[in-house]
Amino acid sequence: MNKNLLGIALGGLLIASGLGASGYFIGQTMYNAKVAMNTAEVKGLAEQRVEADVANWSLSFSNQVKSKAEIPSLYQLAEKQQQEIVDILKANGFTDEEITVGLIDYSTYEYRDENQVVVEQDHDLTGTISLETTKIHEIAKVRAAVNKLIAKGYNISNHAPTYRFTKLNQIKPEMLKTATKNARIAANEFAENAGVKVGSIRTARQGNFSITDAGQEYGDLYKIEKDIRVVTSIEFYLTE
Structure with missing residues (x-):
């Protein structure tokens, strides 16, 4: 084997980074030459920034009275508020298929004195409404519209929405192709410095795809x- 290759191999690891094609990036790439087998093992990285395609959002609203006799009227109030919230969602373009209206739950809390005698009660009715939609950019608008009900005295908990990317299988092939291409670029740099050429692939291992919030x-x-990120480990043959 070329003496340059042997010298680099004894050096252990070489880290390289650079921009990949089509907006992808070659991150930190590790070279590991296996001198005895005339091979080089390379890690190729592909990254892509995408937009979530499904959003989930939920809210809850509650009302409370002190007297059990007021529960029927409290339930009517809860139903009225529930319908008003649903109407807001529909006015903002969401459909029955996207909206899930939960049951109105009843709970009671008792307050006792030092003799364990009930001195006061709270009777609560709590409703929940959730939304699953592909209209991810409309969520912020409808959340703001619902929040206006707070000014009318509604007790609303407007929970933070969550966003998911569900089309990973559609971009996997291209990302793996890019990761493999980046690995060969890195191997070619190694081979050029060593005075040898990169041959065919001996082995290839795909790492797991990871999805994180942008910048996190x-x-x-x-x-x-x-x-979205994936790393492939590819072992190339080296030739004179």
Whole structure:
């Protein structure tokens, strides 16, 4: 084997980075030459920024009275508020298929004195409404519209929406192709410095695809933009 190759192999690891094709990136790439077998193992990275295609959002509303006799009227109020919220969702373009209206739950809390005698009660009715939609950019608008009900005295918990990317299988082939291409670019740099040529692939291993919120290392729920990443480990034959 070429003496240059042997010298580089004894050096252990070479890290390289650079921009990949079509907006992808070659991240930190590791070279590991196996001198005895005339091979080089390379890690190729492909990254792509995508937009979530499904959003989930939910809210809850509640009302409370002190007297059990007021529960029937409280239930009527809860139903009225529930319908008003649903009407807002529909006015903003969401359909019955996207909206899920939960049951109105009843709960009671008792307050006792030092003798364990009930001195007061709270009777609560809580309703939930959730939304699953592909209209991800309409969520912020409808959340703001619902929040206006707070000014009318509604007790609303407007939960943060979550965003998911569900079309990974559609972009997997192209990303794997890019990762493999980037690995060969890295191997060619190694081979050029070593005075040898890169041959065919001996082995290839695909790493797991990871999806994170854009710009984040962990977490994948709260941003519309996502970063998708995959690393492949490819062993190439080296020739004189």
